[in-house]
Structures are given as C-alpha cells and as structure tokens.
Amino acid sequence: MRGALAPLAVAAALFAILPMGLSMAGSGYLFRLADVTLIFCILSLSMQLITGVAGLLTLGHAAFYGIGAYAAAILSTRLGFDAGLTIPAAGLVSALFGVLIALPTMRLVSIYFAVATLGLGEMIYVTLLNWVSFTRGPLGIGDIPPLRPFGFDLSSPLGSYFLLAALAALCLLVVHRIAHSYYGNALRALREDDQCADAMGLPVVRLKIEVFAIATFLAGIAGALWAHTTGYVNPADFRFAESILILAMVVVGGLGSIPGAIVGAALLILLPEALRAIGEVRILAVGLIMFLCILFLPKGLFGEVAALDLVRRQFGAAWRGGSAARPLGWR
Amino acid sequence: MPLLEIDHVTRRFGGLVAVDDVSGAIAEGELVGLIGPNGAGKTTLFNVICGFTPPSSGEVRFAGELITGLKPWRICRRGIGRTFQNLRIFPNMTVFDNVSVGAVGRLGIGPVETLLRTRAARDRARDVSARTWQALERTELAPYAHLLAADLPYGRRKYLEIARALATSPRLLVLDEPAAGLNDTETAELARFIRTLHAEGLTILLVEHDMSLVMGICQRVMVLASGRKIADAPPAVVQQDPIVLEAYLGTEEPA
Known part of the structure; x- marks a missing residue:
C-alpha cells in the first residue's frame, strides 16, 4: 500500500488536479504553458538518462528533438500520416539518428564526446535550415494538423493536455524503470568509472548505445508533440541554445535525479513566464536564479541521493531481504 | 589442466619490453603471489590477463580456453574477478x-x-x-x-x-596490490581475510609490491624482474634465492 500511494499522488496531480485547475481558469495560455512544460519534462528526463545517469555530457540534445518535430511535420503534412502514427514514427526516426551518431562517438572520452555531439547537433540544425526542398528551410513547416490520433479528436486544449500528460507519464515510467533498476546501476557505474565497469563484466559501449537510443527516442516523441501542438516548426526552435536550456534543467534539478529533471524543467519553463511582469529583465533574473542554484546547491534542487532514497521508500522500488533494515538495491 | 595458463607472453611498449616471454600457470585452488620490484612488469602482466592490454605475443588461457584478445568484460564473465591497485x-x-x-x-x-x-x-x-x-x-x-x-x-x-x-x-580472483596504503594491523587483517577466501575454495592470484604479505600467505610465488620471470617456487625457497635477493636489493630493501 505504501508503495502505491506516491504513484497515485503523481497520477492524481497530472490527470485530475492540474487539468481541473486549468479548465476552471479557462485560459488557452495556461494550457499552452502546461503543454510546453510537459514537452520539456520529456526532454529533460531523456537527457537526464544520458548525462545524469550514464554520465555522457551531450550538447546536441535539441537536434533529436528537432528531428522528431520535423519527422512528425513532414509525415503529417506531406504523407497525411495520422498523429497516432507520426508520434511513434518521430521517436523511431530520432532513435535511428541517435544510434547512427552513437556508434562512432561512444568510444570517445567524455569531453570529446561532448564536442562531437555539439558538432553533430549543429550539423543537423544547419541541415534543417538549408535543405530547403525538404524542410522549407528558414520558412519552417506550417499547417501541421493538431492531435487527432486514430480519429479521436484531441485538438481541444483539454484533449491535447490529456494526451500530452499521458505520454509524459509513459516517458516518466520508461525513465523510472531504466534508472531505478539494476540496469540503472550499471549505467551509473559507467558514469563513475567506465574502465572499472568494463572489468566488472559490463559491456560498456553497448550499454551507452542502448541508453542513447532510448533517450533519443523519447526526445523524438517530445519533438512530435511540439510539432502537433504548435502547428508550425522552424529550425530556430532546435538550436544549440535549446540543448543548453535542457542541460540547465537537468543540472539545476540535480544530475542523476529523475524528480530533479522534472523540477528543473518546470522551474525553467514556468519561472520566465511568471516573471513576465518585470519585462526583459526577467531573462537576467532567471540567469541569476540558475547561477545561485548551482552555487549553493551544486547537487541540484532535488539531488540524486535524495531522489533514489525517495524512489526506494515511497515507490516500492527497493529490494527487501537478507537482514537489511533499510531499503537497498532494486526490486 | 591448470585454471590459468600464461604462455610465453611478451608485451612491448615501443622499444620498452615491459613483459618479456613470461610463462606460468595457476591450478584450481591455489593461492599464488606475483611479486617484483617497481617497474618489474607486474601491472602489465596483470593487465594482459584481465584484457586491458593485449599481449604483443603469447597467449593466455583460462580453463583451457584462449582469452587473449577478449574485452575485459568478457574475461570477467568467463570467471576472472579483479580489484584495482589504486581504489576504483x-x-x-x-x-x-x-x-x-x-x-x-x-x-x-x-x-x-x-x-x-x-x-x-x-x-x-x-x-x-x-x-x-x-x-x-x-x-x-x-x-x-x-x-x-x-x-x-x-x-x-x-x-x-x-x-x-x-x-x-569469479573462479579466479586477482588482487592488485591490496595492501597498498594499509598499516601493519590492517595488512594482517587483510592477510587473514585472503586466507579465509582461499580456504573456502577460491583460487587467488595476489599481485604485490610488498613481500611480507605474499611470503606470509602464498603457497607459491612468482617473481618478476625487468619483465622476466626469475623465480617460481614456494616462499621459503624464493626467500633464499640469490637471484631474487639481488633483484630486490638492487632497487630497494625487501620489506
């Protein structure tokens, strides 16, 4: 029972309290804000797997988000694909690129990997910008149909919100199961010392490619959701600055922490909006808050140690056996 | 059939021959020491066994199967467990x-x-x-x-x-300088622990810089100096071996 309470609370907040509040406010702007927050939660969760859990600093995450968005945009506007198909297809296309990029780069040592992802991210951006016959270049792709998967009309603000919330919850479940398991322990071992992990019997390169494939799949889904809810995609939405924004969410929330990724995404999307009243100075204020967070809470607002402890205690993920008095390991 | 067989292993780094035509074997259930002065090639030989460094020539066989050229994780899954010299x-x-x-x-x-x-x-x-x-x-x-x-x-x-x-x-546990950084009391405790593991049936290769731990607990000691194996005998014999004494005295005091 204790293990079921916390997941129920998360579900209740996501599917009952929040949508009820948003409907009562009756504002399209707030719904849009909730949608963008959910999309960025998926992005920060997926980057958390690569960077926080497996310890691979990636500076090109927005490129996979962009690939997903363009895949959904092109499939739905040119080929008339249903949103029920474009969303998983966007994930697959993005994961395909993820694996293709991971194969040669996963043998690189940390900082070289970061620079390689930076370069590849920029290449993808430049391709989106200049391959005019395919992507319409800087004009972007408009008239992307709203969310009507398999004939269900979810194009209303509430309908879209529910679909996004359900998919974000699904992505959270994927990241939770990967990170909060012995598979996650293997990934954390790569982060801590990949040579040593190798000597302990872990196929290091294969694990890195797997986690990159999973994370880029999720980023592609986030891109498709962005394309369908915005109705328009433009290369500028998937620039290096977006990668850095996602990285900031992960770091401010807490590297390696799954709840931290959500806290970081919510904070960095909602804070600039909440500060709209103070005008352009708000960007400075957000920067200052990020700076102070890192300075005083280098482990993040919701650090990994606290996060793993919470998941073990409240989400029933721990192993209980032997003479251990405390929750340890994974179920 | 020995559990681990090292067959004419040589490892060169450029012009330097770190391990020079070393052969040796460890039988199931043995507790063997591998010692030698600094720079004798112990760590290189260790890394060849565990797959971190491929040998320039020669072969390593484990339980009768060739393991040279395998990645460390595959060697680990075959049954060789290791520790690291500087805690990792x-x-x-x-x-x-x-x-x-x-x-x-x-x-x-x-x-x-x-x-x-x-x-x-x-x-x-x-x-x-x-x-x-x-x-x-x-x-x-x-x-x-x-x-x-x-x-x-x-x-x-x-x-x-x-x-x-x-x-x-593991079927074979390879310990890389486990006594490094420990004081005498802690080293004695560790020696007791290694002996217990051995008594429980584990085959152990103990790579050590410090002679006292190895001489105290090992059944057999291999000595490396300048990349070559200069002795392979029970501790009592090795301690009297003039070649071994010279190799050690030439660089430092035996501990």
Whole structure:
C-alpha cells in the first residue's frame, strides 16, 4: 500500500488536479504553458538518462528533438500520416539518428564526446535550415494538423493536455524503470568509472548505445508533440541554445535525479513566464536564479541521493531481504 | 589442466619490453603471489590477463580456453574477478549498489526486459540482490550497505573492491596490490581475510609490491624482474634465492 500511494499522488496531480485547475481558469495560455512544460519534462528526463545517469555530457540534445518535430511535420503534412502514427514514427526516426551518431562517438572520452555531439547537433540544425526542398528551410513547416490520433479528436486544449500528460507519464515510467533498476546501476557505474565497469563484466559501449537510443527516442516523441501542438516548426526552435536550456534543467534539478529533471524543467519553463511582469529583465533574473542554484546547491534542487532514497521508500522500488533494515538495491 | 595458463607472453611498449616471454600457470585452488620490484612488469602482466592490454605475443588461457584478445568484460564473465591497485570504487553510489554492479556484470542485463519488468527481469533482480548481499556479508560490509562509497572509511574500501569482485562469482580472483596504503594491523587483517577466501575454495592470484604479505600467505610465488620471470617456487625457497635477493636489493630493501 505504501508503495502505491506516491504513484497515485503523481497520477492524481497530472490527470485530475492540474487539468481541473486549468479548465476552471479557462485560459488557452495556461494550457499552452502546461503543454510546453510537459514537452520539456520529456526532454529533460531523456537527457537526464544520458548525462545524469550514464554520465555522457551531450550538447546536441535539441537536434533529436528537432528531428522528431520535423519527422512528425513532414509525415503529417506531406504523407497525411495520422498523429497516432507520426508520434511513434518521430521517436523511431530520432532513435535511428541517435544510434547512427552513437556508434562512432561512444568510444570517445567524455569531453570529446561532448564536442562531437555539439558538432553533430549543429550539423543537423544547419541541415534543417538549408535543405530547403525538404524542410522549407528558414520558412519552417506550417499547417501541421493538431492531435487527432486514430480519429479521436484531441485538438481541444483539454484533449491535447490529456494526451500530452499521458505520454509524459509513459516517458516518466520508461525513465523510472531504466534508472531505478539494476540496469540503472550499471549505467551509473559507467558514469563513475567506465574502465572499472568494463572489468566488472559490463559491456560498456553497448550499454551507452542502448541508453542513447532510448533517450533519443523519447526526445523524438517530445519533438512530435511540439510539432502537433504548435502547428508550425522552424529550425530556430532546435538550436544549440535549446540543448543548453535542457542541460540547465537537468543540472539545476540535480544530475542523476529523475524528480530533479522534472523540477528543473518546470522551474525553467514556468519561472520566465511568471516573471513576465518585470519585462526583459526577467531573462537576467532567471540567469541569476540558475547561477545561485548551482552555487549553493551544486547537487541540484532535488539531488540524486535524495531522489533514489525517495524512489526506494515511497515507490516500492527497493529490494527487501537478507537482514537489511533499510531499503537497498532494486526490486 | 591448470585454471590459468600464461604462455610465453611478451608485451612491448615501443622499444620498452615491459613483459618479456613470461610463462606460468595457476591450478584450481591455489593461492599464488606475483611479486617484483617497481617497474618489474607486474601491472602489465596483470593487465594482459584481465584484457586491458593485449599481449604483443603469447597467449593466455583460462580453463583451457584462449582469452587473449577478449574485452575485459568478457574475461570477467568467463570467471576472472579483479580489484584495482589504486581504489576504483564508484564514489557516488551506495556500498550495496557498488557491489551489485559486479553481480549485474556477471549475470548480464538488458534494457527491454528491464522496461517490461518481465518475469525473467524480476528473477534476475532478486538474484542480483541476493548475490550482492552475500558478498557484503562475506566481507563484513553489510552494516555499511546503505552508505555512499565515498563516505566509507578508507580501510573498508579495500573490502568494498573485493566484495564487488566476489559478486562477479569469479573462479579466479586477482588482487592488485591490496595492501597498498594499509598499516601493519590492517595488512594482517587483510592477510587473514585472503586466507579465509582461499580456504573456502577460491583460487587467488595476489599481485604485490610488498613481500611480507605474499611470503606470509602464498603457497607459491612468482617473481618478476625487468619483465622476466626469475623465480617460481614456494616462499621459503624464493626467500633464499640469490637471484631474487639481488633483484630486490638492487632497487630497494625487501620489506
């Protein structure tokens, strides 16, 4: 029972309290804000797997988000694909690129990997910008149909919100199961010392490619959701600055922490909006808050140690056996 | 048939011959020491056995099968568990999670079964947990299981490395200078512990710089000097060997 309470609370907040509040406010702007927050939660969760859990600093995450968005945009506007198909297809296309990029780069040592992802991210951006016959270049792709998967009309603000919330919850479940398991322990071992992990019997390169494939799949889904809810995609939405924004969410929330990724995404999307009243100075204020967070809470607002402890205690993920008095390991 | 066979292994780094035509064998159930002065090639030979460095020539066979050229993780899964000379624990993981990595490494794990939480995945997780707990109890680390490895007292960290290697269920345990940084009392405690592991049936290769630990507990000692094997005999014989004494006295005092 204790293990079921916390997941129920998360579900209740996501599917009952929040949508009820948003409907009562009756504002399209707030719904849009909730949608963008959910999309960025998926992005920060997926980057958390690569960077926080497996310890691979990636500076090109927005490129996979962009690939997903363009895949959904092109499939739905040119080929008339249903949103029920474009969303998983966007994930697959993005994961395909993820694996293709991971194969040669996963043998690189940390900082070289970061620079390689930076370069590849920029290449993808430049391709989106200049391959005019395919992507319409800087004009972007408009008239992307709203969310009507398999004939269900979810194009209303509430309908879209529910679909996004359900998919974000699904992505959270994927990241939770990967990170909060012995598979996650293997990934954390790569982060801590990949040579040593190798000597302990872990196929290091294969694990890195797997986690990159999973994370880029999720980023592609986030891109498709962005394309369908915005109705328009433009290369500028998937620039290096977006990668850095996602990285900031992960770091401010807490590297390696799954709840931290959500806290970081919510904070960095909602804070600039909440500060709209103070005008352009708000960007400075957000920067200052990020700076102070890192300075005083280098482990993040919701650090990994606290996060793993919470998941073990409240989400029933721990192993209980032997003479251990405390929750340890994974179920 | 010996468990581990080192067959004319040579390893060159450019012009330097770090390991020069070394052969040797370890039988199942033995406790063997590998000693030598600094720069004798112990660590290089160690890395050849564990797959970190391919040999320039020669072969290593484990349980009758060729393991030269295999990646370290494959060699580990064949049954060679190792520790590192300068502690390489996973500092931001708990003691329990550190050790679990060894069990996961040995049993293997996949993302799809983890995602779907298949029956096989749940059974595997129980198996990993049980093996981890067993390795912790064997090394008397169970009371520290919940601590972050970084918060573990220094002397206990050696045991954490050994526990992690034990969790890989090795047939051969290779310890790289386990006594480094320990005082006399701690070294004596470690010697007792290694003897207990051996008495329980584990085959152990102990690579040491310090002679006293090796001479005290090993049944047989191989001595390397300048990349060559200069002796391979019981401790009492090796201690009287003029060539060994010269090799040691030429560089430093025997400890």
